[in-house]
Amino acid sequence: MKAKHSGPSGAFIGASWLALFIGTLTYSIGLWNATMALNEKGYYFTLLLYGLFAAISLQKSVRDKLEDIPVTGLYFGICWISIAAALLLLAAGLWNATLTSSEKGFYAMSYLLSLFASVAVQKNVRDLALFKPEFAETETTDLSAFK
Known part of the structure; x- marks a missing residue:
């Protein structure tokens, strides 16, 4: 028996x-x-915004490629570079910061939680759009609305 996907x-x-x-x-x-x-506060806050954007953009690009939606190699590469840069900049900033180890751990863990959660939220938003009744009734595979 085939399982029904409902999002x-x-x-x-x-x-x-x-x-x-x-x-x-x-x-x-x-x-x-x-x-x-x-x-310094501005640096770390900017890294949060940059990291969130990079994580969401990478998730969308990976998903697009899996669904055969064209993604240029340049953009895909920039997504990977951006997420790596955000993580490396945070690591370098925390390594050189005059913070206690517990504060460094706090910033690292809340940052990683935020990035992971942004990917999950983006996935849910996209899945919900795919499983709306108006999409289920059509027989077309045109996904241009999701670009």
Whole structure:
């Protein structure tokens, strides 16, 4: 018997959004309360925004390739470089920061939680669009609306 796919469950959608909210909020609160200079706070906040964008963009590009939606090699490469750069810049910043080990761990873990959750949220958004009734009724495989 063939299993019927109905998209992501409400629990997974909620958990993904909650993880994204918790990760970004705790990272931001940590920066707000930190005793570092304002330019350092700006550096770490910019890394969060850059990392979130890079993770979402990479997830979308990988998914597009799996679904035979054209993705240029240049853009795909830039996505990988961007996520690697965001992680390396965070690691270098934390390595050289005058923070305690527990603070460094806090920033690293809340950052990684945020990136993972952003990928899960993006996946859910895309899956929900695919499983809407108006898409299920059509027999076309035109996915140009998802580009």
